[in-house]
Amino acid sequence: MSEITPKDAPKLPLKVLRWFCDPALLEDVEGDLMELYHSRKKPDSLRSKIRFTIDVFLLFRPGMIRRFQISNQLNSVAMVKNYIITAFRFALRYKSYTVINLLGLVVGLASTILILLWINDEINIDKFHTKADRIYRAYRNMHQSSGEVMTTPAIPQPLELVLENEYPEIDEVTLVGWEVESAFRFGDDVSYEMGRYTSPEFFSIFSFPFLAGDPETAMNDVSSVVITERLARKFFGDKWKEDQLALGNTFNIDNRKSFTITGVVKDPGPKSSIQFDWIIPADEYIQRNNWVESWYNGGFRMLFTLHEGADIAVVRERVEQEVNEHTNYEADERIYLQPFRDSYLNSNFENGVPSGGRIQYVRILLIVAVFILVIACINFMNLATARSNRRSKEIGIRKVMGAHRGGLRQQFFLESFLLTIASVIMAIGVVLITIPFFNGITGKTLHLDLRSIDVWIGVAGVTLVTGLFSGSYPALLLSSFKITNSLRGTIKHSRGGAYFRKGLVIFQFALSILLIIGTVIVYQQMQFVLNKNLGLDRENMVFVEMERDLARQREVYKTELQKIPEIVSVTNTSGNPLSHGRSTGGAEWEGKDPNENVEINVLNVDLDFMRTMRMEILQGRDFSVDFGSDTANYIINEVATDVMGFDDPINKRLKVWGQEGRIIGVVRNFHMDSMFEPIDPLIIRYDPNSTYVAFIKTQGNIVSALDGIEKVTRSLNPDYPFKYKFMDEEYERSYRNEMTLSTLINIFALVSIFISCLGLLGLSSYSTSQRSREIGIRKVHGASIANLVVLLSRDYAILMGLAFVIAAPLAYYVMREWLNDFAFRTELDLFIFAIAGIGVFVGGALTVGFKSYQAAMINPVNTLKDE
Amino acid sequence: MGKYAIGEFEEIVMLTVAVLFGDAYGITIKQEIERRMSRKVSVGAMRTALNRLEKKGFLESKFGEATAVRGGKRKRYFQVTPFGKRALDQIMETRKQYWKDIPSVAFEFKFI
Structure with a gap:
């Protein structure tokens, strides 16, 4: 205790005390207060400081206050008046x-x-979880050969089991999926709702209170869904609770399968950075997408709670090489842990460590x-x-x-x-x-x-x-x-x-x-930022995400759309080129150093991509029907040319996802990420069967164009409500x-x-x-x-x-x-x-x-x- | 209470000082009262009571040692004076007399 010095106690109340207290009593009273302050459980917490201040305040009473010169001589009340x-x-x-x-x-x-x-609101986001101080979030730092570090929140799913079983310090681990939109159908009502796939521990780690259902068992079955109060009201009316309408009912989701409602939670609300309207067990997603079960892919975010009193430093040190150890150091990928309470305000990473963000x-x-x-x-x-x-x-x-x-x-x-x-x-x-x-x-x-x-x-x-x-x-x-x-x-x-x-x-x-x-x-x-030439034409571009039923008929859909007079051209791709998320570290090309490891974006497109986006081919040629084997050919961007170290990339061999082919063209760089980031290397594959978004270039009357698109979409996909976005609006939204x-x-x-x-x-x-x-x-x-x-x-x-x-x-x-x-x-x-x-x-x-x-x-x- | 004007809280404080003989200073007194009476005592209330009792001559005090925890401030140890003892005696006597004079029937509630 000897290292404690008087400077620990809050200064201002102490000054006030010294000012008003009778000098004859001051010394031992001050000593008592100090002793009391240090005997509190957490002497430096705000709580103790407030207690200290209250104690000083309570000392302000006759008998303790010294005699003030002025109050003896003058009638100060009259003066103040x-x-x-x-x-x-x-x-x-x-x-x-x-x-x-x-x-x-x-x-x-x-x-x-x-x-x-505003500031108070910002700094209080995510602080409402009762375990907030013990929750940590994992990030994956991908160390590139160039020395650059790319940080992603996508974590290989097998790490969950390792953390649960091999780390005594860790209490519970949850996978948290990205926010995805799914079509929810109940009877005749159908609408698109945003939600996530998570592990059952999600509701134990985070404090989202249940209004109905049992948090312990709600996620036990893979065919269960927990919805928010908002969704319950929307489908079952305001009296969903009194009339017990929600629990036990089933939603048909994405025309794929039925899910039983096992819980209703309060809406996450504006104080939460994790937003959702529904939660489905992650296992349901994993069963359909076994690619996530690999140490080489990241399909989920991962968050965990530490046992009370456990030391994060120990976990931090051990977990860093966990991915590398399971992948034989094929690509240098290290795990970084960030306290969850910091993650909302400090979400930008530079060189593998947080570098700010909303803060x-x-x-x-x-x-x-x-x-x-x-x-x-x-x-x-x-x-x-x-x-x-x-x-x-x-x-x-x-x-x-x-x-x-x-x-x-x-x-x-x-x-x-x-x-x-x-x-x-x-x-x-x-x-x-x-x-x-x-x-x-x-x-x-x-x-x-x-x-x-x-x-x-x-x-x-x-x-x-x-x-x-x-x-x-x-x-x-x-x-x-x-x-x-x-x-x-x-x-x-x-x-x-x-x-x-x-x-x-x-x-x-x-x-x-x-x-x-x-x-x-x-x-x-x-x-x-908003007016910059992005390298592609985002004006008058409508895009429709194709559901399973629609994706199966993508060629018909495209042909039908092109019949609408206001539509210039249509292309199907694997995603929005302006906010792209698909990448691979496993691309191989002629003359690649086997130890080199670079993360390269991959975009799947069909024939009309370059034309519809008005992109510029700098070298070589576009994909074309005239060449039969273009499914094995690739077009890369300028950055990729540099990264791969080609002077003349045309006809060089390139292997992506196990498919060997040749580079047939180079496209001018276009922005795939926010302006905060430099342009990343990109490989464009001709693979119409793996495209899920239709980009539709329109001209003239946009209303009748949308009308036409809606008619075509509905006729091919009658079960879903029609939904579209504008490419330029989405871009502005990201800023x-x-x-x-x-x-x-x-x-x-x-x-x-x-x-x-x-x-x-x-x-x-x-x-x-x-x-x-x-x-x-x-x-x-x-x-x-x-x-x-x-x-x-x-x-x-x-x-x-x-x-x-x-x-x-x-x-x-x-x-x-x-x-x-x-x-x-x-x-x-x-x-x-x-x-x-x-x-x-x-x-x-x-x-x-x-x-x-x-x-x-x-x-x-x-x-x-x-x- | 005649010439010994002592309030109930003051009485408790004095008794506590007597109980803690030799180790009665602000914190120990506060804690002892809190323990025995199971109530919260603020430093302010306790210190004013001590102060008043000292002025009335029921308690006397002297400075003790200083410790680092106290920010280098000395403790003030309190002790009951003989005059204080007499006051406490008298209070107890008065109370005893009261109890003695209560007719036994006054507390027999079961017949009411």
């Missing part, structure tokens, strides 16, 4: 200041609260929230000092009457807190109103739960920080005025004060410029995260400029009011209004120039880091920086110019007669 009254009077007297102040704070606080709600968006928005709040607080400070001229007489009188600096400081802090509290209340109103729009943008279901204590703790925290921060500078500055000067009304601020204020303005505008540059670059990159981020940053950057300009408005009115006499005299001597506006605006122009000089390099650095995540990215154009700088400058100049113009228009008589 007076402070409040004065604050209100000033707020009402200078309405424009109050409105500017409130507006800035309300907008800033509302933005901050919205962002914090970056959480961080970016957190920074944006802090920026906005800081900008709003700086406004408050600047406006409060701007008002100081008007208040200097009050301060003088108060001092003459015996007020000391402490009292005045209290007064200004109180004022800032009153304003902050008023703003917070209004901001909560704004949040309640805007939250539906915010949810619309982010696709979340956030809400501000005013009954939740956490929300109030958060709100109180934000209030405290804002009040203290924004009140600090005015409180220190205003209370330091000299009596005689302030009564005479000739407050001259020190040089240091002026620099400080200018520094604040620079800081404020630097933050705004940073946000604007960031916004523009994110927007540009999004446009770049939804980035689009959301882009929109959010856009909005909040605008908010920050708005608040900054409000501040500038207040500040320029401060400086013009200080210089009112100077302006009067200049006018009397014949200065024109234009002269005066330039004179008054010049200072701020310099400040904004400085802000730009500070912000631009910083923005350059930060945005380069962000863009580096993309393998394909837009250029960082100096033009963007210029735009952002000029934008802010114009905004600021208009604000200052407006105020200066007002000041210059005043009749000099009004300003000079006071003297």
Whole structure:
């Protein structure tokens, strides 16, 4: 225990205790609290810290509190009352200041609260599972000969048994399949539903509560299906439970087989990263797809729980080579384990270790929230000092009457807190109103739960920080005025004060410029991604996934479709070329180093693929009916040519999945993955019998084209509802995260400029009011209004120039880091920086110019007669 | 209770201090009360009671040793003063008298 030092305990409550506690009692009370704190089970947990704080709070009682000097001598209640009254009077007297102040704070606080709600939601995803701390997820790192590491969540299924039987530390293991869509038929009702194949342990590892059925036995039979409440309602009505309609009924799934409903669970809901509407035992899938039972393939994700208290490091070390040991190190594939609670936010991998993911968006928005709040607080400070001229007489009188600096400081802090509290209340109103729009943008279901204590703790925290921060500078500055000067009304601020204020303005505008540059670059990159030439034509491309019945008649289907006038051409493939998932490490080619191991994508197509996708053949020829043996021939992309090391790939031998053939052509690279990734090597096989997706190029009226497609599909496949997707929409959908981020940053950057300009408005009115006499005299001597506006605006122009000089390099650095995540990215154009700088400058100049113009228009008589 | 104005909680605190003779400081007192009375005691409530009792002269205290767990702060050990002992005696006497004077029929509930 001797290594424990006092620094372990939370500092703030301790400080508060030292402040209020009677010094005679302090030492042993503090000691007792410390001892108590360390005797708790987990001294450093949040819980103990809260307990500690509560204990301190409970000590705040008569008998423990020391005698305060002031409370002995002054009637502080009356003073506080007076402070409040004065604050209100000033707020009402200078309405424009109050409105500017409130507006800035309300907008800033509302933005901050919205962002914090979003962040809170993000970091709480997947935390609801009771075993969340013990769940781990396996990844497979495929080490390529090039030194590159490709990470996939697809794990060889045999590893499940190894983990279960040979690892004493591991409790339960589950396979979790990819989300697949299947047609569910009950009586006459049929619809497509998304779900997964998992092991029975799934429901023991994860906490998805059962509303009906027994979690222990629900997955025992391979012909059973567990559905969500949503699905139960959809098929059996709202009273499915009361009327016991769900359990025991059977669904016919994919026209393949009947499955008995053995359980109904609650919907996974927005707090879960694992989404599904149905769960079927993985064994059912494995029975049909024995390829997954190999150590060389990965068909499932794999997650497991550790026994309580077991050491993950031991498992981690042992499991790493597990795949290699079972495959004789044919391809270097190592298993990596990630805590499940981290996997949602850290889903990107680089060199075989997590390299971020959504956590970056959480961080970016957190920074944006802090920026906005800081900008709003700086406004408050600047406006409060701007008002100081008007208040200097009050301060003088108060001092003459015996007020000391402490009292005045209290007064200004109180004022800032009153304003902050008023703003917070209004901001909560704004949040309640805007939250539906915010949810619309982010696709979340956030809400501000005013009954939740956490929300109030958060709100109180934000209030405290804002009040203290924004009140600090005015409180220190205003209370330091000299009596005689302030009564005479000739407050001259020190040089240091002026620099400080200018520094604040620079800081404020630097933050705004940073946000604007960031916004523009994110927007540009999004446009770049969405408009980039992908190497194939995704416009007007409809695709239909062919079910078994349809796939059997694929040639008929194709011929029928081509009869529709709006359809240009049709091709069948094994998958969407823009989000491809099929690959092999076992391709062999002429001159391949036997030890080399490279993962290459494989796409199966039929004859019209290149033509329909409008791809460009760079060398050789397309598949053709004129050559009888094209089923054994391959077309590769440029990257594959490089990887295989061919100068002239045409007619070279290539063996894929045991089939030996020749390369007949090279196709221009096209993007198969997201823009975050470089283009991977690809082999295109001519194999019409292994194609499951029909891509249909349309022209002209899209509605009648879809009509025609639906008719043909239904006539060949009457049992299924018709379902189609657009290739370009699917592509855009895969960038939804980035689009959301882009929109959010856009909005909040605008908010920050708005608040900054409000501040500038207040500040320029401060400086013009200080210089009112100077302006009067200049006018009397014949200065024109234009002269005066330039004179008054010049200072701020310099400040904004400085802000730009500070912000631009910083923005350059930060945005380069962000863009580096993309393998394909837009250029960082100096033009963007210029735009952002000029934008802010114009905004600021208009604000200052407006105020200066007002000041210059005043009749000099009004300003000079006071003297 | 005459000149010895002691509340019920204060009485328990004093008794605990007496029970723990020689080892009565904040934490041990708190834990002993919690153990015997099966109730939660906050540091605040306990410490104010100790403080008040000391001011009234029923308890006296002196500083003891400091330990690392306590962040280098010394313990304050409490002890019952003779005056405190007299107060406790008197409370017990008063209570005893009460019990003695209760007519036996007052507690015979089965006939009611």
